Amino acid sequence: MSWADLGGGVLRAALPLAVWGAFASGYAARARDGRMLASARWSALGALGLVAAASLSMVGALLSHDFSIRYVALNNARETPAYFSAISLWASLEGSILLWTTVLAGAVAFVAWRGTRGLPRLASTALAVLFVMLSFFLVLVVTPAADPFVRIDPAPLNGRGPNPLLQDHWLMGLHPPLLYLGYVLFSIPFAYAVASLILGEGGDRWIVATRRSALVAWALLGVGIVAGAWWSYAVLGWGGYWAWDPVENAAIMPWLVATAYLHSVMVEEKRRMLRTWNIALVIGAFSLTILGTFLTRSGVVNSVHSFTQSAIGPLLLGYLTAVLAFSVGLLLWRAPRLADPGPVGTPLSREAVFLFQNVLFVAATLTVMLGTLYPLAVEAISGDQVSIGSPYFDRVEVPIGLALLFLMGVGPQLPWHGASRSTLERQFAAPVLAAAGGAILAVLIGLRGPAPVLGFALAAFVIATVVQEVQRGIRARRTLHGEASWAAFVNLFRRSGRRYGGYVVHVGIATMALAIVMSQAQAVQAEATLAPGGSMQVAGRTIVFERFRDVIEPRREQVVAELRVVDGSGSGPLAAALTYYPNATGAIGSPGIRSSAGDDVYVILAAYDARSRAWATIQVKVIPLVSWLWIGGAIVGLGAIIAALPTPKRREQLAPIAVGASSAAGAK
């Protein structure tokens, strides 16, 4: 039996299981039928097994270069190394949809086995919603336009090989799966929110049940976006990491909405407010993941990520419309049951800060959406072509980002319900002085323009608030539990992981803000055409062009310029190359990067003498602090892990409903 028979067969067998699962779990929720629930559980496991087997068949076909499968013939070649063969599972449209379906089947199985224990009715209903979504993807993945196992006859002797950009860097193995995991895991909070609406629940049990999956989805998406930025920096050879490319925009939109959501659910948990709003945010985040897939996978926008024009566009658009119509309709129908109990506290309360923060996140999202869709709309209506790019996004999103940094420092310092003026003054003295220090430092190191200076001031402000909060927490634990300082420090993160993990995330974001300011404002670049042995000066460093080296491999040919960077502390080799792949018309630039904590030296081979190798044009960029962008992303991930880890022993208690209503909690 061939890989195509196996993969195609198991993929088709999964659909009946998913449809049955939707029916069985829906029936189990309605009739409280334990046997049907058990049947749904096993269907989920079966569907996951089949879809995973299909994915593994594709990986097997890629690794064994089985060119009788069209996808393999188009995305693989005999010369492709094993690592890049395996990750070619997501090198193109059909494989990406297959991976997506596999992750979704995993989410379904997770809810079926873990979620249905505590809250059988809510979880069974959510499970039915997830099974319906899985069914859609199982239909999508076997339509001719997206079927990964379509054959080609006769099979070619060799395949075309993966897209050159995708076989150039190990990060390609990390960035797409992280994004897909993040995207798909948003289905879980969405399914629970919809289930809660279907059942007419007024409470926030769906939020408690999906707290961790929402956090994990948010973190994976965020780290996936940073990994993508890193990949772009290391591979695309322009010395930047974010271009407001439509696909970058598609990924950042759900992340922005999810960030708003992670904060506003705290208002619901503490104050029983914003129920309708929180459901709307979850619907928004989930719909934006589908919009992102539609934008990137249907070929309506041009981007480094869009694969060929595809017929699955209309299907995805139909799915998006159905999801929006169904969930928004449900929300409107149930809105009367979700009425908020009372007004927000004073403007100087934590809930007020969260609300303003939500406004800014939604505005940031709508701006990105408008900027991404506007050129499409203008072209559709008038046929004119217009561009919306970095100048627009930077000018709009930078002020919003600065305002968010400000609120990020203010929020944790304010108590729920509001605070007195004297308390506030005590709490803000140190952070404001830190902000002043940041601003002065920014001016001293030569930053110009209000935004970079404010960026420094606000990053310092945020970090100072976190330091102060941690100090306060340590003091409190020492007095309350008599712990030593270090034990109190560790226990803050273990026992109150959600809060202090959140602060770690804040530090990560502030770090990234500093890295963005410095790398954008203080980068220095120079270009020179050098003969071998020649050298150039950039930002106090000497770059020596030592020699050319031609590399000929079966899968590609490279012209490498071997360079040497000499600075005060020593010297090191660096190589910039142009790479020629047989399946690409032009050369792909492979930049050389020498990273340090202070700055990166980024070299590009821009042009060379093809005939006699007598000269090379070398572009050099010295980019300060850029590696702190990736480190900041890792800190964000670490904070999310701290926040998601279960608290030892004592289970986290639900906050009592609104105003001293312990009777309500007791009545349950």
Next chain:
Amino acid sequence: MTARIAILLGILAVAVAVAIAAAPRTEGAEQRVARIAAELRCPVCQGLSVADSSSDTAREMRSVIQQRVAQGRGDDEIRAEFRRAYGDWILLSPPLLDPRGAVWLLPLVVIAAGALAVASRVGHPVSPTPTPEQLALLRRRASTEEAVE
């Protein structure tokens, strides 16, 4: 009291630093070329500006901008030249004063509307004891939640 003075001094220091950094400076020719190039789209790239791209086309466009700046042409004049050659598409963002400049308004409208909506709900003191309506609501909710399970 000392805290209040510290806060006021800190804010003052930030304001002075921002004012210093925002002070207008004379722009060198190189910076002008970079600024104009950053606002133009590289026609052969995917969403990169002329300033960011290392493609041949972008390099040629940069040298054209360099020549125009050296000839003493104004920013608008240089932009208009590229606009004539490539159409509106070459500008990476629509000009503010243009029918299509409406795209700049939306973020302001959303923030203003959202801030108003939040402000209208903020500022009411929260009563320390539940009102009879709140208690009734809570009881009702508790009983429905029980019924759900």
